Amino acid sequence: MRIACLLPAAGASSRMRGGDKLLELVDGLPCLRVMANRALAAGLEVIVTLPNADHPRASVLGDLDLKRIVVHNATDGMSASLKAGAAFAKSFADGLMILPPDMPALELGDLEEIANAFLSAPNSIVQATTIDANPGHPTLFPKSLLSKFRDLEGDRGAASICLENPDLILQVKLEDQRARLDLDTPEDWVKWGASHV
Numbered sequence: 001m002r003i004a005c006l007l008p009a010a011g012a013s014s015r016m017r018g019g020d021k022l023l024e025l026v027d028g029l030p031c032l033r034v035m036a037n038r039a040l041a042a043g044l045e046v047i048v049t050l051p052n053a054d055h056p057r058a059s060v061l062g063d064l065d066l067k068r069i070v071v072h073n074a075t076d077g078m079s080a081s082l083k084a085g086a087a088f089a090k091s092f093a094d095g096l097m098i099l100p101p102d103m104p105a106l107e108l109g110d111l112e113e114i115a116n117a118f119l120s121a122p123n124s125i126v127q128a129t130t131i132d133a134n135p136g137h138p139t140l141f142p143k144s145l146l147s148k149f150r151d152l153e154g155d156r157g158a159a160s161i162c163l164e165n166p167d168l169i170l171q172v173k174l175e176d177q178r179a180r181l182d183l184d185t186p187e188d189w190v191k192w193g194a195s196h197v
Contacts, residue, residue: 001122003115003140004093005044007035007101008081010051010074022057024189026104030060031183035101040064042111044097047088049074049081077155086141086149094122097140098158105178105192106138114138117172124170125162128179133171135162136179142168 009022009032022032029037032048039046046066050058051074058068069088073080082098089096095118099111110128118126118140126140141161145168148161162169183189 001094001119002092003044003095003097003118004085004089005039005042005046005097005099005111005138006082006085006089007032007039007046007048007099008078008085009057009101010049010071010081011078020056021102021183021189023060024183030057031104032057032101033060033062033064034104035099035106036061036064036066038106038108038111039097039099040066041108042115044111044115045093047085048101049084077153078157079152079154082149082152082158086146090143090146094143095140096143096146097138099138100182102182102184103137103178104183105176105181106174107178110174110178111138113174114140114172117170118142121170123168125165125168126170126172127162128174129171130177130179131173131175133173134180135171136174137182 023030026034036046049069049071053070069084071080071084114126123142127135128138129135183192
């Protein structure tokens with residue numbers, strides 16, 4: 001069974017006030033590369049959306065064995081990346097994991113746990129939650145739902161697909177609050193860095 005993993009990296013990083021959250025360093029490497037490495041190490045077929053082919057984010061991916069997709073309408077919001085990634089994954093994958101690349105608290109073991117849950121229940125939407133059961137990321141969608149991504153709009157992600165299919169959701173609790181810990185601002189990165197020295 002083939003599981004693709006989409007890292008939506010075509011956004012503007014607008015809350016960083018001139019910086020790029022996906023180029024912030026995690027263990028000495030740009031965050032985007034770290035997250036791509038973890039997805040590859042989990043045995044996933046990685047797709048990364050980018051705002052343009054020569055963007056600095058593209059260069060930090062180097063020679064990693066993954067698919068790069070340029071999203072020319074990235075200003076439409078997160079939905080543009082999700083539509084592009086799902087359309088590509090639909091051609092070969094049995095499931096698509098959505099992994100926001102600004103969530104470096106998500107470790108290799110977390111990705112493996114979500115993937116393994118899907119392998120045991122391949123018709124389910126496998127959704128990570130915090131330790132206190134608040135839904136978060138990553139979320140893994142079965143191939144049967146990938147056509148639904150065409151209808152997404154704006155910057156709201158794929159939450160609407162989950163809301164439309166509550167009976168398909170299989171939740172997997174991850175440690176602490178990591179399933180909802182995205183780092184969007186310089187302050188977020190400083191706080192997270194101080195706790196991960």
